[in-house]
């Protein structure tokens with residue numbers, strides 16, 4: 001075990017799951033939590049919680065991210081597209097074989113713990129370094145090189161493969177913000193969230209994966225690949241990352257992961273009102289950097305939320321592994337809820 005820090009950020013849990021831990025709060029997905037999730041399966045009905053990965057369409061939500069582009073692989077300089085194996089006249093096979101250029105966080109996704117770090121003086125030498133959850137170092141533990149093809153990068157620590165190997169299964173619990181606040185933009189702080197949880201009688205337990213339904217992904221789906229950026233910028237509930245009580249509750253609740261169907265769980269860019277140096281995405285900073293709490297974004301929660309509301313239920317079995325893609329900082333996925 002190697003402790004990578006001499007001072008840990010205030011409000012963090014670094015070291016609590018071990019000095020070499022790379023799973024963070026996913027450690028709370030124990031065998032008992034899987035059994036709790038399975039105990040929520042009564043109807044046997046299954047919901048896929050992924051948007052088609054080519055939605056929202058265009059790059060309105062984030063100019064750096066683009067829809068996936070499928071291309072055929074090449075064989076002997078020829079595209080493997082409706083390829084006939086003509087070298088043997090007795091063969092009947094016709095083959096297609098794809099590759100893809102994919103922004104991993106374009107659509108339904110997990111944010112990995114290597115997605116957002118912070119400038120922080122973890123070694124106490126008086127200078128801030130780029131550090132990530134549990135004190136892993138941007139300089140030492142991440143690699144990147146530029147070349148004519150746009151280069152390559154890799155998180156040698158905190159890559160999404162740790163989450164994939166864990167499997168990610170347990171009790172999911174849904175809070176339906178859309179039913180209370182509708183489809184207009186509203187910043188949700190501690191008071192609002194607690195009121196909805198109380199009114200709806202939602203039981204959020206330690207080790208649960210908490211899913212927030214806002215309706216945002218449903219609006220995207222309705223836009224059919226031609227997203228209206230202005231409408232989306234004014235649409236649906238977003239958590240208030242500037243509400244310290246909300247961030248403390250996320251910590252104290254003991255949830256294992258936090259998921260929303262909106263773009264970034266929290267409002268973005270957050271208009272910080274205080275002075276001095278601050279995080280642009282304070283909820284990301286608290287969750288990914290300080291607590292090792294994975295964030296799910298752009299999950300398609302509406303059909304599940306509607307079914308749960310009709311049946312006066314909130315909990316379900318959630319199975320949500322990312323791609324097992326070593327070194328990646330996030331991943332698309334097709335999460336499955338079973339009720």
Ligand code: UVW
Nearest residue numbers: 062105111263264297
């Ligand atoms: C950013 O936009 C930086 O990230 P995310 O997809 O986690 O909101």
